Amino acid sequence: MRLLTKTTLYFLLAMVPLLVAAGYLLFRLYSTQINEQADKELVYEEAQWLQYLETATADGTNFILRSPDLLIYPTQDPPTAYPELSNTSGTKARASVQIPYRQLAHVVNVNGITYQIVIRKSQEQKLALVTNITSILLLVFAGLFGATLLFNWVINKRIWRPFQASLQKVRHLELQKIEGIRFEETNIKEFNELNATLNTMVQKIQSDYLNMKEFTENIAHEMQTPLAVALSKLELLLQDRNLNDAQLGTIAQATEALSRLSKLNQSLLLLAKIENHQFEGTETISLAATTQKYLRLFDEMIKDKKLSVEMHVESDFTAMLHLFLADSLVSNLLGNAIKYNFNGGKINIRINNKEYCLSNTSNLLAIDAQDLFQRFHASQIGTDPSTGLGLAIAKRIADTSHLSISYQYDDGFHRFCIRHV
Amino acid sequence: MSMKLLIIEDEPALRESMQTYLEQQGFVCEAVSEFRAGLQKVRQYNYDCVIIDINLPYGSGLDIVKELKAIEAKAGIIITSARTSLEDKLAGLELGSDDYLTKPFHLSELSARIQAIIRRRNFSGSKAISFHEIRLEPDAQRVSVHNKGLDLTEKEYRLLEYFIANQRRVLTKAAIATHVWGDEYEQVSNYDFIYTHIKNLRKKLIDAGAADYIKTVHGVGYRFTDN
Secondary structure (H helix, E strand, O other), rough: HHHHHHHHHHHHHHHHHHHHHHHHHHHHHHHHHHHHHHHHHHHHHHHHHHHHHHHHHHOOOOOOEEEEEEEEEOOOOOOOOOOEEEEEEEEEEOOOOOEEEEEEEEEEOOEEEEEEEEEEEEOOHHHHHHHHHHHHHHHHHHHHHHHHHHHHHHHHOOOOHHHHHHHHHHHOOOOOHHHHOOOOOOOOOOHHHHHHHHHHHHHHHHHHHHHHHHHHHHHHHHHHHHHHHHHHHHHHHHHOOOOOHHHHHHHHHHHHHHHHHHHHHHHHHHHHHHHHOOOOOEEEEEHHHHOOOHHHHHHHHHHHHEEEEEEEEOOEEEEEEHHHHHHHHHHHHHHHHHHOOOOEEEEEEEEEEOOEEEEEEEEOOOOOOHHHHOOOOOOOOOOOOHHHHHHHHHHHHHHOEEEEEEEEEEEEEEEEEEOOO | OOOEEEEEEOOOHHHHHHHHHHHHOOOOOEEOOOHHHHHHHHHOOOOOEEEEEOEOOOOHHHHHHHHHHOOOOOEEEEEEEOOHHHHHHHHHHOOOOEEEEEOOHHHHHHHHHHHHHHHHHHOOOOOEEEEEEEEEEEEEEEEEOOOOOOOOHHHHHHHHHHHHHHOEEEHHHHHHHHHHHHHHOOOOOOOOOHHHHHHHHHHHHHHHOOOEEEEEOOOOOOOOOOO
């Protein structure tokens, strides 16, 4: 429910008792006026009757008059000083509906005889008054309702515009582009507070992002430097003429393990950088060309394993990718296709503008596609030196570049396909 | 005439390794550990090649590159950095450094690169590399043994050049593979293909009348040596 709808609803709910109270007060006011008018008439009428009674009973006769609206008869009650005015109700002649009456009752002594005088006046208009007030108030309520709806619509369009603008900005916020984001000042206090908070938040995110980037770079520096020291010492040690073959072999193994560690470190950093969106796709890359490049680079390994490579390019598959990521993506997939292949195996590459598919033979059986792209999955299946991060990197590159990567095993071929999302 | 190098590197152990290895290769090396000392050295003396780490105490190695360019020094420049970011690499090369090495690197690779740079910048003298009866002309990629031309493939040429640049040193297969075939070859399951190329090179050299300089270091790699 919209905030405005909600406040409007509460507002309208609050209006109901107010309107009822207003109706009651109106009724009371008009009713009092009507009574005063009636009272005047009643008192005047009584005075007329008293005058008439005075002359009519001057000779000492009793006088009795009984009609629906007027009663005059002798009574034993003591006379009252003033006429008593009250509201009563009764039925009108030939009608069964109860209607309100204003009534005057007075006991007076006329020419030595005590009379009870009761005069009443129909106040049928009071019934109409209730109906009128109710319908007017209902009309007011309907008017209010309509007006608020209209205002809502207008307000929503006008006043909430800065809010919508801020919302839109937040929605399209990108970490790499966060630097220039400012939430402008508006003429509404609440929005200003919101925008000020958003500005602070954006600045915080930006500085955190920069810190993290710096931290990532620093890890690389801090870890690569000791590795470089150790590797250089081992390389120097290799030059010692007094070492025997076994000792040299040991040094070579230590060297290999350390360079694997260094490679692992670089891959983890690359993964972190990709996840931080630090590589922005700025150019359209041809995956066919990239593949050609890596086929040339990997030529020695392909020849060494006597692999037959078949590349079929129907039309080029292009994507907006950072050059570095395109290289990384292709080299990881092609590198795996070579690494996990057997001697004399096959690599098939099929490219068209919809998909880029690379399939290869392997001694490995079908792999569960679910966790194939997880980090360090490969290290559990192969005996080759591998960081186990290659496919995880390929997946992240695809995820951040509006591409999808899928795996399929059929008829002895492991196939990886890249498509546009 | 021995070549003079300046190493600017803040990590003492790495600095010593570089200095030791390069001195063994016949270079005269000076080494400093921080920015100001480095700046002072390049202003005062002439070097054939300067190896500069980007992250230094008191300043950036890139500013030393700028200074070298400003004073029009003749020295070749190699930047080393633990950072792998492409921007750093490009910034270094744009400022006029001749090469860029990411840590960790093989000392043999550093040595080969320094020699290649010095050769490239030596406009007046001969650029040929000699090792006894073997002579390499890098510009033409021509090789001769006893002044008779020898036909080598591109990979064989690169192998030989790398061997001579790191003569008498033990070179691991990984170092050889990455130098000749590229960084992608740092981690491969087997280096048998290197053996094939080296076998061919060795045969060609011996057939041309050269001594058998390529020695196998079992389980490690190779050594190109005359003793």
